Structures are given as structure tokens and as C-alpha cells.
Amino acid sequence: MKSQKVLTKQNTSPTRRDFLKASTAITAATAAAPYVITSTALGDTNTPPASDRITVGHIGVGGRGRGILNGIRSVPDAQSVAVSDCYRDRRDMIAKVIGGESYQDFRDLLARDDIDAVVVATPDHWHVPIAIMAAQAGKSAYVEKPLGLSIDQVLACQKVFNEQGVVFQYGTQQRSLAHCRQGCEQVRRGAIGKIQSIEVVCPNGGAGGITEESDVPDGLDYEMWIGPAPMTSYTVDRCKPPGSYWIYDQSIGYLAGWGAHPLDIMVWGCDADLSGPIVVEGTGEIPSDGLYDCVYNWDMKIQLGDIPVTFRPGADSTKFIGEDGWIDVARAKDRNAASDPGLLTQSLAPEHNQLVVSNHHQANFIQAVKNDDPNAAVSNLTDAVRSDVISHLCDIAVRTGEKITWDPKAQKLVNPSQRAAAMLSRAMRGPWTLPTGDA
Structure with missing residues (x-):
């Protein structure tokens, strides 16, 4: 097993979103040069352009993880771009479905600068450790319930997310009913x-x-x-x-x-x-x-x-x-x-x-991330x-x-x-x- 990576929120390198926003600012004059923009990147009446979408990585895509992934994919403002799972066939299959990358080690997914948020739908004992590493990497997290394996884990999670100021959404979807x-x-x-x-x-x-x-x-x-x-x-x-x-x-x-x-x-x-x-x-x-x-x-x-x-x-x-x-x-x-x-x-x-008020648990999470507002998450x-x-x-x-x-x-x-x-x-x-x- 590779050594545990140190993940922090501080990162000054340009992100994918920075690049895309700069690209969409090209003037009509410079756009006359050879340049191809796909219809997916531009968006349509139902889908925002790529520069305005929240990019999501999915860690754990078993039964519950796939259900959440389907919910994320139904949100126009979101784009699922990466998958990590301990089962090779499972992660590769889902990565192919979303047209994204597949990772055996979730830390490689967290290391990507172009991912805004992650879904943690692993077995219970992984919820808090992965959520904390995600927050330290500057990523918001949708974390399946239950929260921690102990009270110390629960309080540690609270401390790190409060310090990092990223959005947390708990998987208690009854709040969106x-x-x-x-x-x-x-x-x-x-x-x-x-x-x-x-x-x-x-x-x-x-x-x-x-x-x-x-x-x-x-x-x-x-x-x-x-x-x-x-x-x-x-x-x-x-x-x-x-x-x-x-x-x-x-x-x-x-x-x-x-x-x-x-x-x-x-x-x-x-x-x-x-x-x-x-x-x-x-x-x-x-x-x-x-x-x-x-x-x-x-x-x-x-x-x-x-x-x-x-x-x-x-x-x-x-x-x-x-x-x-x-x-x-x-x-x-x-x-x-x-x-x-x-x-x-x-x-x-x-x-x-x-x-x-939330009528769609995943959409509420994506909107909170898009607005950079942890208080807007219905399951805080x-x-x-x-x-x-x-x-x-x-x-x-x-x-x-x-x-x-x-x-x-x-x-x-x-x-x-x-x-x-x-x-x-x-x-x-x-x-x-x-x-x-x-x-």
C-alpha cells in the first residue's frame, strides 16, 4: 500500500474550472482562430456549460453509491467525472457509464484539482476518514450515514469541516421529503x-x-x-x-x-x-x-x-x-x-x-456547493x-x-x-x- 498522502486545502495551481472560465471568455475576434467547443461543453437549455457545473467524484459505488450517483447525474448543474471503488469491475463499469476516470485508490481521486465535490458511499468505517481527507483537499462532501465509527471520529469530522469551510451533506435523504x-x-x-x-x-x-x-x-x-x-x-x-x-x-x-x-x-x-x-x-x-x-x-x-x-x-x-x-x-x-x-x-x-427546503437531496447539495454555502445544505x-x-x-x-x-x-x-x-x-x-x- 502506498504511503498516506497529505491533502490540504491550500493549492494555488489553476483548476479545471479556472481554465474553462478563461476559455469561455474568449472574444469573438480570437474565436475566429481554429477552436473546437463541443456541444456538451457549451451546455443547452437544460444543461449549464461545463464551466458552471460542479464536478463530482464518487468514492464507493455499490448499491447505495449507485443510487446517489444516479441522483447526482439527474442534476443539470453537476457532472460526475471520476469513480473509486475497491471492486475493479464495479468501478470500471461505472466509470465507463459516466465517461470518467476509474481509480483503485481514492486518494488519487482526491488529489485531482478539477474535482469540486465527492460522494462518500463506502462501508461505514471509511466514512469519516475519507470525508476528512476530502475536506482537507478543499472538496465538499456528500457523506452517507451513519457518520463516524466512534464519537471521537464524529467530533474530528466536525472540526475539520468547520475549519475548511466546505459543504457537508449527510445522507439522511428524508429531509428532502x-x-x-x-x-x-x-x-x-x-x-x-x-x-x-x-x-x-x-x-x-x-x-x-x-x-x-x-x-x-x-x-x-x-x-x-x-x-x-x-x-x-x-x-x-x-x-x-x-x-x-x-x-x-x-x-x-x-x-x-x-x-x-x-x-x-x-x-x-x-x-x-x-x-x-x-x-x-x-x-x-x-x-x-x-x-x-x-x-x-x-x-x-x-x-x-x-x-x-x-x-x-x-x-x-x-x-x-x-x-x-x-x-x-x-x-x-x-x-x-x-x-x-x-x-x-x-x-x-x-x-x-x-x-x-429541499425537494431533491443531491440537487440541494450541488446548489450549496455551487453557492459555496455550507448553511444551504439541508442535512448539515x-x-x-x-x-x-x-x-x-x-x-x-x-x-x-x-x-x-x-x-x-x-x-x-x-x-x-x-x-x-x-x-x-x-x-x-x-x-x-x-x-x-x-x-
Whole structure:
């Protein structure tokens, strides 16, 4: 494996965009000289010229990564130009589809000056390390959920993106669904009165998975796939779902992998988690046989200031219960419900619109990058940290059997046990380290 590259935001060499903008400024007189401009470069009524498009590199193009790529390609202001993936056939196929370059090593993609933004849709354990390197390279990043493999990773990501000032978009696409925004806006405007409690549910994890060692498939760079996680033998269930979601070396399971969605809706619909200490306790099962070893069948009790929250397996929804009624914001529109159904359809007055409006998650990201405005991203990093930390607190509480208290303002545990404090971070396999600022 090549040595880890140092990537920083500072770069004074001309970028592709600088060159293209200069080219489109050619006057009519100089344009009389032999010069060919393709119709693609000029754009058309539906597509801006190349100089005005945001160039995107895609890191990880498995099932979810391909879905995001299709979303990016549907945005006229975006142009996908490069792909990196640990599977050779996969990256080469997608690179051919987009007419771009294929890279085995994502660092070679990040080193390109002509790429404005990247999509990080890798296995969970790679999300934060790659996102941080992207930010240090001056690139905005669309990062799939969940965020970090530990709370220290989450906070490091927040620090670097804030320092670099690039755009971050979290892959919590429910924020770009109108019915989810409607429900959260109604809660925020006080339509159900003061919140009394919240109920959060999401799909469960599970046990199983083949543990027997197998030959690494031809074309898979397994060394890079494992990356900063502990090296272990390849098995047929490790590098594909649900293994890539339910193995603790690589994730914390659906506590975060799916819990990111309804927990994100919780912080979007209210600021209860900022109102006081967060206290988490609960139970869950950890498989002792098979490959999968993340918490499942959890039953969490969370106190957000003076508001009690339950978090359990089930369908994907967040139910806000107030003194004057309730609203249940579900992933599926036909499952949205409220004590007063009219709350789900009534128009809101302008003064009640507190949330960023997005009807297309990838388009919202591209527009934020184009405007160089991190605050325009509907799934911002500040909120991603809020919800992801709660997932990690749940994991720590189950694995230690302790009541865990978090100070959301200081962003630290309150009087933690030695065991709980140790779970704030994860060791990274060399030569990989967690960058935390300008290199």
C-alpha cells in the first residue's frame, strides 16, 4: 500500500474550472482562430456549460453509491467525472457509464484539482476518514450515514469541516421529503404544544453471518477495503450487506446505520437534545455466534433535558407527543399520522418555515456547493453530529451496562467510567490515522 498522502486545502495551481472560465471568455475576434467547443461543453437549455457545473467524484459505488450517483447525474448543474471503488469491475463499469476516470485508490481521486465535490458511499468505517481527507483537499462532501465509527471520529469530522469551510451533506435523504419537513415544521411551530415525550423506531439488526475464511474475489482490493479497521480473514458475508452494516469492526449496526434516519428527524423537529444533559440507558443483545456482532433488539431510554425518549426496533418513524396532540413523522408518506390529520396537509405561514427546503437531496447539495454555502445544505454537519452521537451513546450504554450522561454543549461525557471513556475512540490500523486539522 502506498504511503498516506497529505491533502490540504491550500493549492494555488489553476483548476479545471479556472481554465474553462478563461476559455469561455474568449472574444469573438480570437474565436475566429481554429477552436473546437463541443456541444456538451457549451451546455443547452437544460444543461449549464461545463464551466458552471460542479464536478463530482464518487468514492464507493455499490448499491447505495449507485443510487446517489444516479441522483447526482439527474442534476443539470453537476457532472460526475471520476469513480473509486475497491471492486475493479464495479468501478470500471461505472466509470465507463459516466465517461470518467476509474481509480483503485481514492486518494488519487482526491488529489485531482478539477474535482469540486465527492460522494462518500463506502462501508461505514471509511466514512469519516475519507470525508476528512476530502475536506482537507478543499472538496465538499456528500457523506452517507451513519457518520463516524466512534464519537471521537464524529467530533474530528466536525472540526475539520468547520475549519475548511466546505459543504457537508449527510445522507439522511428524508429531509428532502416534503411530508417529513411538513411534520417537523408543525412540531417546531408549536402545533402540538410543548413536547412531552418522543418515540423513535427503526429496523432491527440481527445475528448470523458465515465466519469461515474464503478466497478474496478476483478484482477486490481487500487490503484497501479493510483500511483502518482491524485486518481479518475475508468471508463471503463480510463485504456485502448486511455484513458491512452489522460487524462491529466496521460499524455499530442499525443503532446508527438506520437509526440515523429517525434520530435525525428528531433533531430536525425539535432541539430537545440541546436543552440539557443527555442521559442514556437500556438493554440490547450482542450475538455471540456468527459473524455479526452489533447490538440488536435494543430497548433504549433516553432523557433529553426534561423530555423522555424511547428508541426501539420497528418501522422507521419519529413520534412527537405534545400537550395538545401528537405528530408521527414516518419515512413512508402513507404512514405519516397525527392526532389532527389536518396538520399534515395545511399550508404554513411564512413565519413558520424554519427549515431548509429541499425537494431533491443531491440537487440541494450541488446548489450549496455551487453557492459555496455550507448553511444551504439541508442535512448539515451540526445536526449529523447531534444524531450520530446519540446512536453512539446507546451503543456505549448497552455494551457497558451503565447509565451514560453526555453534555451536548461541552460535547463530552459527564463523569464517565474508565470503560465508557475508552469507547469514545477506536484504534485505527496503520498506516491510517485520523487527521484532525490542516496537514
